[in-house]
Amino acid sequence: MDKFCFAGPSYGVEPRAKLAEKIIGLMPENMGKVFFTNAGAESNENAVKIARMFTGKFKVFSRYRSYHGSSFGAGNLTGEPRRYALEPGAPGFIKFFDPYVYQEAIKFESEEKATEFYVSKLREQIVYEGPESIAAIVLETVTGSNGVIIPPKGYLPGVRKICDEFKILLICDEVMTGWGRTGKMFAFENFDIKPDIVTFAKGVTCGYTALGGVVVSKDIAEYFNDNVLSCGLTYSGHPLGCAAGVATVDYYLENNILENVNKVGNVLGEILEDLKIKHPSVGDVRYIGLFSAIELVKDKETREPLVPYGKDPEGIMKAVLGKLKEKRFMTYTHENIVIVAPPLIITEEQLKEEMVKMDEVLTWIDKEYI
Numbered sequence: 001m002d003k004f005c006f007a008g009p010s011y012g013v014e015p016r017a018k019l020a021e022k023i024i025g026l027m028p029e030n031m032g033k034v035f036f037t038n039a040g041a042e043s044n045e046n047a048v049k050i051a052r053m054f055t056g057k058f059k060v061f062s063r064y065r066s067y068h069g070s071s072f073g074a075g076n077l078t079g080e081p082r083r084y085a086l087e088p089g090a091p092g093f094i095k096f097f098d099p100y101v102y103q104e105a106i107k108f109e110s111e112e113k114a115t116e117f118y119v120s121k122l123r124e125q126i127v128y129e130g131p132e133s134i135a136a137i138v139l140e141t142v143t144g145s146n147g148v149i150i151p152p153k154g155y156l157p158g159v160r161k162i163c164d165e166f167k168i169l170l171i172c173d174e175v176m177t178g179w180g181r182t183g184k185m186f187a188f189e190n191f192d193i194k195p196d197i198v199t200f201a202k203g204v205t206c207g208y209t210a211l212g213g214v215v216v217s218k219d220i221a222e223y224f225n226d227n228v229l230s231c232g233l234t235y236s237g238h239p240l241g242c243a244a245g246v247a248t249v250d251y252y253l254e255n256n257i258l259e260n261v262n263k264v265g266n267v268l269g270e271i272l273e274d275l276k277i278k279h280p281s282v283g284d285v286r287y288i289g290l291f292s293a294i295e296l297v298k299d300k301e302t303r304e305p306l307v308p309y310g311k312d313p314e315g316i317m318k319a320v321l322g323k324l325k326e327k328r329f330m331t332y333t334h335e336n337i338v339i340v341a342p343p344l345i346i347t348e349e350q351l352k353e354e355m356v357k358m359d360e361v362l363t364w365i366d367k368e369y370i
Ligand SMILES: Cc1ncc(COP(=O)(O)O)c(C=O)c1O
Pocket: 039, 040, 041, 042, 044, 067, 068, 069, 070, 140, 144, 145, 173, 174, 175, 176, 201, 202
């Protein structure tokens, strides 16, 4: 703040350069440059623009159970009900189904069988839509607010293969999953794929200041050496935001934050599995690193969600969140799902203490609603 309260985006400033270099250093070798934004929605908006300019194609695929931001473009990418306020939406935003195995009408023998189904249906839809008009597939690497849906084995490599076959860019939205949340610096590292574009925000500054960004491949970066990058924001790469980003990323690395996420993440997984066995209201638990969800059902057999999709006429989930808040367990609920995503620095003891509160609230749900 003392050095530069502000410098326009076309001027070089040290924190911006330092942060971009750090980010590229953490990415696979195919990634080339970073375009900074102020938040997640802006990152996704600009990722789509970049993909359209680079490919010369216009359609964009994204999934139903997704949230990519609430501004106009990001809101059109979004598949869940927060998109409805923008409808009728912009042309060219196509939705496809998520690998939401737990609530799928078909019961698959294995993760591989599930992957085969979802990837082949996606390929079929792409063929019907016309691959020559499709610029990108945008997905949350692990679906976040819509239920921590972890892709089945082979799913993301399968999507990558389709992208390669039809020259479609793969954009991973890592706004929620980036910066250590899933036990790797970026969630795509869990699944053995290299995206063409990665969007990030939130964790890059740990929330201390507003900052987001779009990381693009070397191929894309090179294209814009000779072509106009028609993206611009007054606060793109704000020196204060980038300085906070440098400090935050240094903290993550110097304190080996990933080790804690993985260590405490294992304990979180064990606790969640125990809660699933103990409580009739818990249909499924999903977890990776310190990113997890508890899916509440009326009946474990039928898997009927505790509240219907997009509605909560009796205010059940509001009451659940209220009970958690009363105990000062601060979190987020969405549809019939409670997200558990503690701070990356949480200790095992702190986690256990907090999850006792969750256990108590689940007992209350069992009695009240099951
Ligand atoms: C996966 C994902 N993408 C994008 C966004 C939008 O980010 P922002 O609210 O910073 O615009 C969010 C916000 O929660 C998100 O979870």
